[in-house]
Amino acid sequence: MSKNIARLAVTAGLTAALSFGGVMAPVTMAFAAGTPVATTSGNVTINEETYKDTTFKGIQIFKAKVAQDQKSEGVWDSTGDKTLSDIDWANNSVKSAVTTAFDNVDNGSKPSDLPNDNSAQAWVNFINNHSSEVVGNNVNAGSVLDMIAKSLEGQTWTDAKSGTPGTFEGIDAGYWLFETKSVGATTGADRNKDAYTSPIFAVVGGEDVKVEPKKDVPNVTKAVKDDNNGSFVTDGNKDVFGAPNRVADSASDQLIEYQLAGTVASNINTYEKYSYTFTDDLPSTMVPNLSDGKPVVEVKIDNAKVKEGYYTANYVTDQGKNELVVSFDNLKGEIKSDKDRDITVSGSSKIYVNYKAKLNPTKVNADILGKGQKNTVALTYSNNPHSNETGTTVVHPAYDYTYGIDVTKVGNEETPRKLSGVVFKLQEKNDEGELENMFIDCTGVKQTNAEKAKLTTDSSGKINVVGLDEGTYVLTEVTPAPGYDNSHGDKGITFTITSGELSENDTTVVTPKAKVTDGDNQTLVKVENSTDGMVHLTVTDKKGSNLPLTGLNGVTFTWIAGGAVLVIGVAHLIRSRKQAEESEQE
CATH class of the missing domain: 2.60.40.10 (Immunoglobulins)
Known part of the structure; x- marks a missing residue:
């Protein structure tokens, strides 16, 4: 009897209480307690609470009889293992896909213990030997189970029961793989798209299998630093995800600080390549701080500042856009800090972008006074371990007033x-x-x-x-x-x-x-x-003061007397000229 397949058959969100049972050769097994009951079919429910429109699919890899202890008739002993007997390939197409999954892998990357034959038992033992490649119930990218899951993408899968997103009833007992068929989104104008689950490997038969998908949809938030308290948060006991400061006010041409913050999928180890992009949509009244046409940003992964060149930062203004875009082509690739040290991204990592922006003085007018200038961010990220598909978060706003x-x-x-x-x-x-x-x-x-x-x-x-x-x-x-x-x-x-x-x-x-x-x-x-x-x-x-004037009558008389003298002088001049003209005529 081989080891318990529960240690290798990974399920996204599969609880510790669920044991997949053992994979065993067709030999007699003694049970310590209870009465073992063999089954040839079983039920599976994959429960997605948030994204109700996300659907799931399944494919059988090995068919088998599955036995589990019952405490009493119809009551399964959930503490007992499930065991498989009469194991065989589900069908020839699945057999061919799995046994050739490593044909195109470089010899240096191929598992050294690949089976010498294509029997179901040999491949069960091979899978069992690679149980250590499972981390936190997630299948590591490039691992044996990941390669097997990829090899089955082109096969014929079983859809969930009609009218349900993830209920499978009366399916053949054995060893199954379940994956996301299609992702749903939250309701509202800005819809948050779900991520694909890590591959779910489960033993079907005996007690019903009930699982939750193993994946966390990345989240993003945005904060603006309030110059009254100099902080990105409204509560010093919380981080920017728990209490982001979303409002501030500023003057024209005054640089104010913004922070974008995002999480990654908890099952990021499932991905070989993980793209990650912040798209910050500024209002038409604002511009980011630029140097030679490029936005000035500080990018951090957790507490390490990322060295320039390991991300791209662009200011996009074509087609009426006013966007700051900061992206990583692959968060799973090589990333260096500004100290030239390697940065490793895990499922608990946080990504930060700090930048400054200002109100454009040419766009500030009476129409925007007292009205929040809405500035939003959305995060686009890889959401399918086996394709280049991406998801996008709901947008998160911040507001600036003047x-x-x-x-x-x-x-x-x-x-x-x-x-x-x-x-x-x-x-x-x-x-x-x-x-x-x-x-x-x-x-x-x-x-x-x-x-x-x-x-x-x-x-x-x-x-x-x-x-x-x-x-x-x-x-x-x-x-x-x-x-x-x-x-x-x-x-x-x-x-x-x-x-x-x-x-x-x-x-x-x-x-x-x-x-x-x-x-x-x-x-x-x-x-x-x-x-x-x-x-x-x-x-x-107030109107200017009038200074007091003295001798007003004397001044008046002087003006009158002067005027009289002027009149007499003018009359004498006219009379003199007239007498001269008469003398010349004589």
Whole structure:
């Protein structure tokens, strides 16, 4: 009697409680307890809870009588092994496929113990000898069981019972292989596609076989670093998969950090080649940080930074796209760290992509203020160990918000006059409360030259600045309107913009709030928080003062007397010229 085939007959998700039984030569066997009952057929149920539309197929490799102990009539002893007798090939086609599975393998890679004959018993023993190639109930890529599973792909398989995804009733007893026939997807607009299970090898007969597919569909998430706490997570006790920070706000041209994070299939050892691609879809208002046209990224596998050249990173803008694409042709291939050390990817590995992006100042306008700029990622990955087929995850979003200010300059008349031509400068304070030596222009971009960033009120007395982040700002009047004083002097008006709670929804408008915290004549500043993503400020200037005039009557008299002298002089000049003309005529 050969060893227990349970140690080699791998099943995806097969529980430890299920034993496949022993493969034995047709000899008499004594049972320790219970009554052995031989069966010639059996039932199998493959249960996929999440992807209800995924279907399965099966193919018999060896036919046999399968015996198992019963505790009582009709009640199987699940702690007992199943044993097989009268073993033979299922049919000649399967026999030919399996026994020639290694014909095209290089001699150096062929198992040294390949059977010398094609008898079923010889191949049972051969399979049994390679039970150590099974890792965590997964069939290693290139192993004996993997090669056998591949060799059977072109054979005629048995489908699950009609109307069920993975129920097989009354199928012939023996040694079977089950695989995924077709993969389903989750419901919703962005459908997550299932992955194929590792090959499921099982002994059919005796107690019903109930298994769950052995595979984890890769997952992806996306986070943005909030500059308020400098973190990608909302809960410091969790990782980016458990508590990703999905919302932040920024100014125009301000680089903000994003992180893409993905898992791999738990049965990645089943794959010879495992492709893996992040596709990050940026909104039209944003661009990634580029160097010579290529996105600047940091790629990590677990804690090791991947050396450039072992992945590709591209910025795709053709056909209306605005995508950052980072991909591995093969995660199972050679991958080096930036320290030139080998990186090995296992079923528990995590893949990370860190990059920066910013709001494009030319695309920032009043229409996007307070509205989340939706930025999504999806992961495409190998999902079939025996083909180049791929699956794609549900997309995961992150949102970026920006705001603006609307300033109206008026006089202090009873009916305030809108003051045009008033020049302002706008600056931000840093985290230490110090005023930056940078000047913000009307698109929210910081300039080193104040002249390039001067803000001048139009005929309606308005200036508009878009693309502002949360923060504290100082608005300083540089040139007042003629006839009006600068009511706030060199100190300017200090105000703080806060966003409140950001929304994970690109249709909800976030209303920023502002508070004037410093400045002279604060009563001359009116703040209005509106639902258009802007803070509205009305700033009043007082009319210039009239200096007192003395000796007004004397001054008036002097003007009158001077005018009289001028009139008399002009009349005398005219009369003199007339007398001269008359003398010449005589």
